[in-house]
Amino acid sequence: MTSSPRTPNRAGVGLRLPHLAEVVATRPPAGWLEIHPENFLANPHATELLIEVSHHYPLSVHTVGVSIGSVHGIDREHLKRVRALVDTIDPILVSGHLAWSTHEGEYLNDLLPLPYDDEVLRLLTAHIHEVQEGLGRPYLVENPSSYVGFTSSTMTECEFLGELVRRTGCRLLCDVSNVYLSSHNMGFDPYRYIDELPADAIGELHLGGFTSEADEATPGEELLVDTHASVVADAAWDLYAYAVQRFGPRPTLIEWDNDIPQLATLLNEAARADTVAAHAVSQEARRATAC
Numbered sequence: 001m002t003s004s005p006r007t008p009n010r011a012g013v014g015l016r017l018p019h020l021a022e023v024v025a026t027r028p029p030a031g032w033l034e035i036h037p038e039n040f041l042a043n044p045h046a047t048e049l050l051i052e053v054s055h056h057y058p059l060s061v062h063t064v065g066v067s068i069g070s071v072h073g074i075d076r077e078h079l080k081r082v083r084a085l086v087d088t089i090d091p092i093l094v095s096g097h098l099a100w101s102t103h104e105g106e107y108l109n110d111l112l113p114l115p116y117d118d119e120v121l122r123l124l125t126a127h128i129h130e131v132q133e134g135l136g137r138p139y140l141v142e143n144p145s146s147y148v149g150f151t152s153s154t155m156t157e158c159e160f161l162g163e164l165v166r167r168t169g170c171r172l173l174c175d176v177s178n179v180y181l182s183s184h185n186m187g188f189d190p191y192r193y194i195d196e197l198p199a200d201a202i203g204e205l206h207l208g209g210f211t212s213e214a215d216e217a218t219p220g221e222e223l224l225v226d227t228h229a230s231v232v233a234d235a236a237w238d239l240y241a242y243a244v245q246r247f248g249p250r251p252t253l254i255e256w257d258n259d260i261p262q263l264a265t266l267l268n269e270a271a272r273a274d275t276v277a278a279h280a281v282s283q284e285a286r287r288a289t290a291c
């Protein structure tokens with residue numbers, strides 16, 4: 001992966017509205033910040049503050065309303081509004097989800113799963129081309145947190161993501177916590193999943209907290225739910241270290257969207273990501289030297 005001069009070398013945190021004024025006023029030592037554009041598009045005051053923030057931090061735009069998996073197509077008006085914000089704050093990265101979240105113009109408050117087959121691959125290829133043309137820059141696609149699969153799928157998620165990269169030139173956002181959570185819920189090996197992703201295409205890593213809940217479909221079993229409401233689990237930190245060794249260091253972000261704590265808690269998690277990544281890199285260097 002080539003890195004631009006603006007590529008951050010420290011972990012960042014998701015910037016949510018409750019912390020926006022504090023970030024403007026105190027300029028905390030975050031490596032970079034990621035925003036959801038949908039929080040700002042109808043909020044001129046917040047956008048003004050965000051423009052101020054953009055003068056002091058590398059920013060990333062993580063869309064939650066660009067539904068690349070919808071059969072009814074991309075909402076071009078929404079995409080234009082995102083483009084206008086992107087042009088204003090000039091982020092280092094723009095990303096979204098391998099999911100669908102709109103139907104016949106209605107926005108659903110969820111990221112819904114897709115089968116991985118040729119028909120869906122063709123649909124998403126066309127939509128990612130459209131998004132990248134609309135934004136005038138590459139788009140990063142994030143692996144989902146999974147709770148169900150489709151018997152009609154003809155390829156694995158990693159094969160599907162790899163084909164999207166090959167056909168569109170898009171890049172990937174590997175949410176390491178999603179990999180761990182999905183591996184638990186769906187019964188696969190998370191380390192093998194990391195091995196099977198195309199390393200050169202990984203442009204960003206996410207880490208977020210998840211919650212354990214009783215699995216109503218399978219009494220006695222637990223389901224991990226992608227709540228973004230807690231610190232990162234130890235098992236996800238271990239997988240993150242492995243991902244850094246496999247992909248090399250990548251811009252890493254701490255996501256926290258519910259029960260949002262003090263900003264200092266997010267910054268502590270980001271500092272832990274820096275420590276884990278540095279240790280993983282030095283271990284990998286020692287291993288390479290020994291070979």
Ligand SMILES: [Fe+2]
Pocket residue numbers: 142175206207208255
């Ligand atoms: Fe994520």
